Amino acid sequence: MTRRHQRMLAVSGILIGIAVAAFFALSAFQKNLLYFYTPSQVAAGEAPKGYPFRVGGLVVPGSVKRDAGSLKVRFEVTDGPASVAVTYSGILPDLFREGQGIISIGQLNQDGVFEATEVLAKHDENYMPPEIADTVKHGADGKPVLDYQAWQPK
C-alpha cells in the first residue's frame, strides 16, 4: 500500500467516523436535551406540556406533604415570584429539605402539576443549583428575591 493510499484511507475513515458519530450525536441530542424552566416561566405557560423538562427552585417551607401509606410526596418549588406544585413517588435525595434548592425532572400534567420522575439535590449544604442561583439573583426588580440564608436549617 502506498503512502497516498494509506493517507486517503485514514482520511476517509476519519470522515466516515465523524459523520456516523455526528449522526448519532445529533439524533441523540434531539431526543435527550432537557431544557430548564423556572417556576415563573411555568406559571406563565412557557413550559411545554406532555414533554419532559427540568424545573428548579427552592422547596417552599411547609409545603411538603407525604402520603400516609405510600411513598408519594407533594411539594412546591419557588423562584420567588411564582411557585409550581410537584408530585413525586419514591425516595427523595439525602439533602432534600424545605428551603433547599432542588431540580426535578418530569412533565407537566393537564392540571398544571409537575409530575417528577427524578428529584436532584446536590450533596453540599451550600450548593444552590446554578440555574436557581441565577434565577434568584436576577429577580424581577433586580434585587435578590429570596433570602436563601434565612431558610438554612438551624
Next chain:
Amino acid sequence: MIAELGHLALVMALMMALLQAGFPLAGAAGGVPLWMAVARGAGRAQCFFLLAAFGCLAASFALNDFSVAYVAQHSNSALPLYYRLSAVWGGHEGSMLLWATILGLWTLAVTIFSRSLTEDFVARVLGVMGLVSIGILLFILLTSNPFERLAVPPADGNDLNPLLQDFGMTIHPPMLYMGYVGLSVAFSFAVAALLSGSLDAAWARWSRPWTLVAWTFLTAGITLGSWWAYYELGWGGWWFWDPVENASFMPWLVATALIHSLAVTEKRGAFKAWTVLLAIFAFSLSLLGTFLVRSGVLTSVHAFATDPARGLFILVLLGVVIGGSLMLYGLRAPAVRDNARYELVSRENLLLLNNILLVTAAGSILLGTLYPLVVDALGLGKISVGPPYFDAVFAPVMAPVFLLAGTGLLFPWRSANLTAIAHRTRWLALLSLAAGIVTMAVFWSLRDIKTLATITLAIWLVVTAGYTLWSRIRLREHWLAGLRSQSRGVYGMTLAHAGLAVVLIGIALSGRYTVEKTVRLAPNETVAIGDYVFTFRGTTRVEGPNYTASQGEFAVRSGTREVILKPEKRAYRVQRNTMTEAAIDPGLTRDLYVALGEPMDNSAWSVRLYYKPFIRWIWLGGLCMALGGVLAASDKRYRVAARQKAALSATPSSATA
C-alpha cells in the same frame, strides 16, 4: 510556620522547574552538553521541593492548623487522622498540589529510568515536563495557593465532605492523578521526538512502558471510582455519565488508542504521526479533565466569572499546551516518513480503524460534556445532556470496537488473506455464537437480543485472545515450554482483552437483569425479590466519631442461608449533611444491596432494595485490565534494552577513566 515553609518550597520548586525547562531545552537545541546535564539534577530537586510542600500541607492537616484557610475549609479536629490526611486532596487547591507533586514523582522516575536514552533526548523530555510543571506551579501560586492564611482563624474546621470520608475516596484521586499526569510523560516523549525530528521505532519503545503504566493507573483509578460510586452514593449505579466521570474516561479512551498505536509504531514503524497526535490529545484531555473537575466550571460557567483570574489562567494554559503542541506537530509532522508498507486488509488497518473509533467515542463524550457549558456561556438557555444521550451515542460507536478488538488479533501484520482467515477461524466464530446462545437460553432468555449480542461479543473477545495465545504456544514442542517462552507483553494483552470481556458481561447482565424495589417498610415487614426475602427489623441509634446514624437491620433469607445487612443513614455533625451508607451482600454472581431512604411515621422507613446480578464483574474486569497493563509494562524487552544500552555506554567511559 509550616505553611510558610510549604509556600517557600513551592516557590523553590517553580525555580527548579524553570531550570529544568530552560537549560536542557536550550542545550539540546544548541548542542551544549553542560546545559543538557542540568535536566536530571533540576528534576530531582524539583521533586524534592514538591514533596516538601506536600508534606507541609499534610502536616498542617495533621496538626489541625485551622489558620490555614484550606485546612479550615476541609478538615475538622473530630475527623480521624487518616481522613485528615486524605483531606489534603479534598478540595481544589490541595488537588492541584497533589497533581504537581505527582508530576514531580514522574519526573524523578524519568531521571532514574532513562539511562538507555540519548542525553539530548532526555534533556528534551525533562525540559518539556519542566514546562508543564511551570504552568501548573504558576497556576497554584498565582490563583490557588493552598497555604494561604486566614486573618482570623476559626476555632474548628468546616470538616471534609462526608462523601469523601471513605477508603475508596482516599486512594481514588491519587490513582487517577497518577494516570492523568503519567500521560504527561507520553506527551513529553512525543513533543521531544517532534523537537528532535527523530520519530523512530526506538522512540516508540522508550515511550511504550511509560504510557502503559499511566494507562494502568488510569484504568485502576476509574475502576475504583466506579466501585466507590456504587457503594457510597446509595443508588446502586456504577456509572452516571457525570461530567466528572467523563473527564477521566475521555483520556482513558484516547490512551487506550495510544497504547495500541504505539505498538504498531514500534513493531511496524507505521502510524508515527498519528501516535504523536494521540499522545498530544491524551494529555490535553487529562489536563482539560483536571480543570473541568476542580475549577467549579461544571457547577456553573459563572464560576469563571466569580474568579476570573483562575478561569483566564486555565484557558491560557490549555491554549498554550494544546495550541503549542499542535503547532509544533503541524510544522514537524509532514516531514515524518512511515517506512512500513501494508495492504488494505491487514492488522495495521484494523488497529487504525479501532483507533479512529476510540477517538470518535471520546469526541462524542467531549461534545456531550462541553455542549451545555458552551450553550450557557453564549446565553442560549440552560440545557442538560443526560445519560440517554451518552447511551445512545456511545454504545453504537463502541460495539464495533469490541468486535474489532477480537477480530484484529486473527489478522497478521502487513497483509492478510480474508478467505484463509475466515476458513481457519470459522469454528471460533461458531463456538462463540453457540456459547452465547446456550448461556442465554439456559440462564436467561433468548429474547433479549442486545444482551445476547453483548455476551457473544464478550465470548468472542475471550476466544480470540485465547486462540492467539494458543497458536503462539503451539509453535513449541511442549506446551510448558511454549507457556514459558511467551513474553509478559503477550500475557498482558491476553489478560487485558479477557478483562474487557469480563467488564462487558458485567455491564450487560447487571444492566438487563437488575431488580429494584423502592418500598415503605415498617419493622418486621418483609419484601421479596426473587428467592430473596428481606425482613426489616427496625433501626437503632449509632454514634460515630463525627456523625450520628440510624442503623437499620435487615435479615435476608434465601433457602436456609441468612445474612444480616446493616445500612445506615448518617447525619454529619459539622456540615449537617445527611449521608446514605448502603449495606451490600457481595457475591460473584449477584449483589444484594439495601439503602435506607427516609424515616416515615410509626418507625417505618422508605427503603431501596436491589438484586444486581454480575455487577462485580465490571470492577473485576477493570482489575484484570489494569493487571494486564502491569504485565505488559514489565515486559523483559524494555528492561533488556535499557541494560544493554547502559552496558554499552558504561564501557567506553570506564575505559577512558
